[in-house]
Amino acid sequence: MPETKVSPLRSIGRRIIGAFLFLFAAVLIVYIGRDGYSDANDDGLSFLDCFYYATVSLSTTGYGDITPVTDFARLINIVVITPLRVMFLIVLVGTTLEVLTERSRQALRIQKWRHRVRDHVVVVGFGTKGRSAVNSLLAEEDAEPSQIVVVDTDQAALDAASALGLITVHGSATRSDVLRVAGAQRARAIVVAPNRDDTAVLVTLTARELAPKSRILASVREAENVHLLKQSGADQVVVSSETAGRLLGIATRTPLVVDMVEDLLTPETGLAIAERPVEPSEEGGSPRHLPDIVLGVVRDGSLYRVDSPEVDAIERGDRLLYVRKVTPAKHAAR
Incomplete structure (x- = not known):
């Protein structure tokens, strides 16, 4: 269920108003029945005396200089003043209890998640590149949002990631303790997508260690x-500025080629580049003669183009990079 968020100042203001309402109710009750009380001066209770008695009574201070002496006044203290005292204390300490409870609950959730999570993906930076990487992960691999952890220093970016159901960690990924909170040591992959190149180098060094x-x-x-x-330890590096520049250059001559590239890079619709293992029936054959449009063959960790002589015959253990058609029903169900 969605939670209604109240600002801290408004929450504290409500509690203060509630405390004063309880206090004034006690003052009014004591003032109405002031004849049943005795004070140290034995000169009767004024309104100020009633206010003083209600204050020290609700705060459980109780100096004893003003006391109920009649049976009715004592009954009112038992039936009315005591519940007001309890509610007054609950209002005063409610904020502290709420903060401690929420922190304990959050710490327990984090502890359970850190013990449970394995083979997840950590995305450092939730800017344009980080968001696109997350969208590709969710669309291409059918990854669960709870298996993606976003690390950023911008709270607004983390709020946007949290709205997608992603796990978020606030802090700088150049610090190893922040990456440990994100479970980077057990992650399947770490995507480094900050806004600065020097930050990317530091994050990569920290993540690799x-x-x-x-x-x-x-x-x-x-x-x-x-x-x-x-x-620094990066397995793959993408140059965003040069990639965009190449597409711009191609667009001046053949803009439709750029549209096709965009289609291949967008896994949600149309065509997409995918990877799959070789089937036993395909072993020994040529990748150029398969029903799928094969772009390359991955063998022993190296990528070969489909026209390379090294991959004229497909071997067991090879993986194929091919063009597949994205079915709209798959993404409509997401």
């Missing part, structure tokens, strides 16, 4: 920084 077996994929703006990412 913490997760030596995870696959790290990084994005940079400038091609001259690719070797820095590679040396």
Whole structure:
């Protein structure tokens, strides 16, 4: 169920108003029955005396200088003042209890999740590149949102990620303790997509030290920084500025080619590039003669184009990069 969020100031204001309402109710009750009370001066209770008695009574201070002496006044204290005292204390300490309860609940959820999560994907940075990477993961692999963790320093970006059902961690991914909270040491892949290239290098270094077996994929703006990412431990580096520039250059001559590339890179509709293992019936054959449009063959971790002589015959253990048609029903059901 959606939760109604109230600002801290409004919540505190409501509690203060409630406390004063309980206090004034006690003052009014004591003032009406003031003849049943005795004070140390034995000169009767004024309105100020009633206010004083209600304050020290509800706050459980109880100096004893004003006391109920008649049976009716004592009955009113038992039936009315005592419940008001309890409600007054609940209002005063309610904010603290609520914060402690919420923190304990959040810590328990995080602890359970960290013990349970395995083979997830950590996305560092939820800007344009990070959002696109998450959309591709959700569309291409049918990944569960709870298996994607977003790390960012921008709370607005984390709120947007949380609205998609993703796990969020607030902090800088250049710090190993933040990546540990995200479970990077047990992640299947780490996507590094910050807004600055120097941040990408630092994040990659930290992630590789913490997760030596995870696959790290990084994005940079400038091609001259690719070797820095590679040396830092990135398995794959994408140059965003050069890729966009190439598409712009192609669009000046053959704009429809750009449309086709965009179609291939958008897994939600049309055509998409996918990877699959070789079937036993396909072993020994040529990848160019398969019903699928094969673009390349992955063998022993290396990618070969479909026209390379090394992959004239498909072998067991090969994987095929091919063009597949996206079925709209699949995404309509998501």
